[in-house]
Amino acid sequence: MLSVSGIHKSFGGVQALADAALDCASGEVIGLIGPNGAGKSTLVNVISGFLAPDAGQVVLDGALLQGRTPQHISASGIARTFQNLRVFRDLTVRQNIEVASLRARQLRRDGPPMLGVDALLETFGLADRMSDAAGALPYGTRRWMEIARAMATGPRILLLDEPAAGLNDEESDRLHQIITRLRDLTRIGVVVIDHDLTFINNVCDRLFVMDQGRLIASGAPAAVWRNPKVIEVYVGPGTGTGATPAVELGG
Numbered sequence: 337m338l339s340v341s342g343i344h345k346s347f348g349g350v351q352a353l354a355d356a357a358l359d360c361a362s363g364e365v366i367g368l369i370g371p372n373g374a375g376k377s378t379l380v381n382v383i384s385g386f387l388a389p390d391a392g393q394v395v396l397d398g399a400l401l402q403g404r405t406p407q408h409i410s411a412s413g414i415a416r417t418f419q420n421l422r423v424f425r426d427l428t429v430r431q432n433i434e435v436a437s438l439r440a441r442q443l444r445r446d447g448p449p450m451l452g453v454d455a456l457l458e459t460f461g462l463a464d465r466m467s468d469a470a471g472a473l474p475y476g477t478r479r480w481m482e483i484a485r486a487m488a489t490g491p492r493i494l495l496l497d498e499p500a501a502g503l504n505d506e507e508s509d510r511l512h513q514i515i516t517r518l519r520d521l522t523r524i525g526v527v528v529i530d531h532d533l534t535f536i537n538n539v540c541d542r543l544f545v546m547d548q549g550r551l552i553a554s555g556a557p558a559a560v561w562r563n564p565k566v567i568e569v570y571v572g573p574g575t576g577t578g579a580t581p582a583v584e585l586g587g
């Protein structure tokens with residue numbers, strides 16, 4: 337469904353992406369991981385239209401999307417959240433979700449999203465707080481609202497940029513349940529970037545591992561964590577042959 341291939345992107349002399357790629361099917365949760373500076377956020381910015389790539393293709397259900405505006409890409413069915421929470425602080429929780437839903441309906445021609453505002457409030461456990469100002473919400477609750485807002489655009493692909501950052505263990509478990517539930521209810525594809533490897537291992541069907549702008553491994557989590565290149569990136573040079581990762585990888 338989403339197929340991203342051959343993506344190159346440089347900032348001046350810095351090559352942030354060099355032949356980067358990933359794909360995500362309907363009903364699948366994939367993880368995009370890699371050390372700081374690997375190019376994960378740049379790739380998500382390219383997919384969501386916030387950056388134009390120097391080369392490469394972003395294809396959603398056969399439509400070429402690279403270099404299109406974020407509005408066009410959102411209307412085509414790719415929604416995203418950001419590392420830093422972006423909410424309308426003075427609007428209520430319900431209004432924040434309604435605004436996203438209304439805007440999406442203006443831009444899209446292919447019918448209403450599968451989950452309406454009430455269903456989203458229910459799914460994210462936000463019904464009790466729907467009249468609260470978004471700016472007054474605790475951090476974790478604001479995060480649910482931000483994801484609910486992205487879902488209100490009726491996406492086929494949901495990109496979550498560090499959704500578990502700043503969440504406690506209980507909230508991370510909740511996030512895991514929410515992602516699984518959304519996937520099961522709507523059969524969307526979900527792309528998750530996160531540094532919390534236990535969370536990523538638990539929630540994702542497949543992982544894509546990047547280093548220095550390149551895809552170095554992809555596949556089921558258990559196989560990826562046995563890949564010498566991945567071990568070397570995560571554990572250190574000289575550990576990539578036959579070593580068992582010394583880190584707690586969960587899952």
Ligand SMILES: Nc1ncnc2c1ncn2[C@@H]1O[C@H](COP(=O)(O)OP(=O)(O)OP(=O)(O)O)[C@@H](O)[C@H]1O
Nearest residue numbers: 347350351352370371372373374375376377378379
């Ligand atoms: N706007 C920019 N201008 C210049 N260099 C940039 C810009 N954005 C990213 N880079 C560089 O591109 C490379 C990839 O950065 P990117 O933020 O995509 O990595 P990342 O994997 O998301 O890292 P992190 O996990 O720390 O968020 C880094 O070397 C970064 O410094």
